[in-house]
Amino acid sequence: MQNESNDHFDVLVIGFGPAGAVAAGMLGKLGHRTLVIDRLTGIYDKPRAIALDHEIMRHFDNMGIAEAIMPHVAPFSTSRHFGAEGQLIRQIDMVPEPYPLGYTPSMVFTQPPVEAIMRRHAESFDCIEIETGCELVDMAFDDHGVRAQIRTADGTMRHVTADYLIGCDGASSTVRQLAGIRLEDLVFDEPWLVVDVLVNDQAFSKVPQTSAQFCDPARPTSFVIGPGNHRRWEIMLLPEEDPREMERPDKVWALLSPWLEPQDGELWRAAAYRFHALVAETWRAGRIFIAGDAAHQQPPFIGQGMCQGLRDVANLVWKLDRVIKGQSPDSLLDSYGTERKRHVQELTGRIKGIGEMICIRDPAKAAERDARILTDGGGKPKTITRQEIVPPLQEGLIDAESPPASGSLFPQPAVRTDDGLVLLDKIAGSGWRLFVDGRLPHASVDTQSAASIGLSVFSIAPSTVTGNDEILIEEHGILASWFDHHHVCAVIVRPDHYVYGTARQPDEIEQKIAELRRRLS
CATH class of the missing domain: 3.40.30 (Glutaredoxin)
Known part of the structure; x- marks a missing residue:
């Protein structure tokens, strides 16, 4: 493989969403010549992810973009869980101050402007080349590097080589498919409608004043308070309902009628999804890696989807840096999949458990659930923190002789x-x-x-x-x-x-x- 060509890069990143943009920014700061491509020419103008945490904000600070992101972020309010009869059964909150990592532990954010900041940061490095409107057509790799065939925006074919390739190209990842990597099903598959509303000021009193889980067997529903006047509902669809039909504005407003009427706000987005629990069998194929939604998908019940993808690239990039610079052998990169897959499986299992609890449709079983949760709290609603739900690293490049500290996040006072x-x-x-x-x-x-x-x-x-x-x-x-x-x-x-x-x-x-x-x- 010829390395002297102008079309040779240290790293090729497929996908310029949050994971791809952060990977590119981190690689740029480390000085690695990187090509980033994305099928789309711009940022999706509606919110998808809504939550991030202090670990991710710490990485943003290390990248130098935390200050720019902060105006688009707000603390994640306490989430109150209500049982089948509307009674409070549990609360999920944050650990108290002083915050262990230096930032509010759980936050909500507005994705389009934050993603724009991530992209501008990546674009600021001379060693980063970004091509949008492009797609990966084919790739091959050997012990010396990766060869990729890219269809550019004008329809011509571009052939590039790279030492390594990272697939951050989403749930339907072309990289994952071309690499022959399969997804393991962690057995969660539920149809939900995600609705984002910009609520008018005079209607704020109509909606819950904290985030909430309505564990109603008739129609489980989540409610999240976003930044400013952004409010999100995640509403379980029933077996007889057609997901595309339920995206219609009249159907959406009918579902929101317990809280709002159409004149109370602007319908920003309504999208039907199947909430999955999936994880890639392997996260590496030779010099090919996958990250973000390409490697895993989980239900959104504690807002960890984007965080997981950014953890992936934060884990991978420093290891790639050492290997590309000749400071560590290529085998160091094996720890990426070992560490991240186990972590994702652990966290997805916990999220799945919360989701299964919320999604109970049988009234008798829902009543049993409510009684059990209250009993676990000593007869009253128990408060747990989102931080205790996120596990440490369990294996990989950690010292097994230093439990329980090894694998945990180190504080930042x-x-x-x-x-x-x-x-x-x-x-x-x-x-x-x-x-x-x-x-x-x-x-x-x-x-x-x-x-x-x-x-x-x-x-x-x-x-x-x-x-x-x-x-x-x-x-x-x-x-x-x-x-x-x-x-x-x-x-x-x-x-x-x-x-x-x-x-x-x-x-x-x-x-x-x-x-x-x-x-x-």
Whole structure:
């Protein structure tokens, strides 16, 4: 395969939706020559995804786009679950402040302007080439790279080569089909109608004041408060109803009649979907990878669909970076599918369980469900957090000898600087990092040895520790509590902010660094 051609790229990204745009932006920041193509010429002007979380906002901050995105984001309100008789049976909320990752843990957002920001960020890098109105026709790969045949917007054929290809091309992924990757059915298939309304100011009092799940066996319905005057209903369709027919405005307003009339707002979107639970059997075929909806689809009951896709590319890109730069062997990339498939299966199983609970149509079984949930709460509605629903990494490039911290998301406290408080990543970056508990006496860390594998070393402590300018001072003691909870003195954190491993004693730190060096190289 000839690499000197102008049509050779480090990475070819198929699809310029959220996952593809974030992958391109991350690759651009790392300096990798990347071609991105998409069948569509513009951004879909209606909302599809509506929720994101603090993990994803942390990545946006690392990319430098969080500030631009914030005007299009609002906190995700408490979701109140109502049983068959309309009684409150459960609530899903957020963990309290101080927030562990530095951002509101659960958020709603308006997709079109946020997606535009993601795209503009990718377009800002000279090493990123973007072609819209194009589609992948065929591809082949060998041990040296990928060959792709692309039909351009004017109908001509373009032949390009790349070291690697990422398919972010949606649920009907051409990449997945050409790679011969099959989807596993996790056994959830329900027809729903998703309705987005821009509610008039005078009608706000007519709709619920928090997000809600109406677990009514006659017609299960979800309600989400979006940013500004955006409100979403997800309404289960009944067996005798034709999905296309139910998209008609008169049918939609009839379904919304318990809350609104047509004069109360603007119907922004009404789309019938089948809520699936699917995951790809494998996420890699040689030098081909799939991510986002191409690799998995899950019901939307806790709003993790887009988050999952962005976790995929955040996991994959830093590994591709190391391999392309010759810092790690190609085998490192096997951990991408290992880690992400298990995580998606775990989270989809939990989402599916919530969905099955909501979708009960038998009144007697619905009554049993309500009684069981209330009993689990000690006779009253129990509040759980969305964050406890999202699992840690269970396997892959993590230290199996450091449970339960390994595989969990590492916190991001506010840190004091001469210019005021900033979030930890502003100081420590988003590469490989070693954080040492600054409250305790420690054996010195060989920073040169750590640097040889790209590991930056920091000591951090709460404000009770004074007199050492080399120690980062955190404002709220989040990390001090984290170290105490896990009974550790040091932690190694991956570029995607997951914990690789921990050390209980100072003399274990060098051992952990050596083990990581072996696994990376």
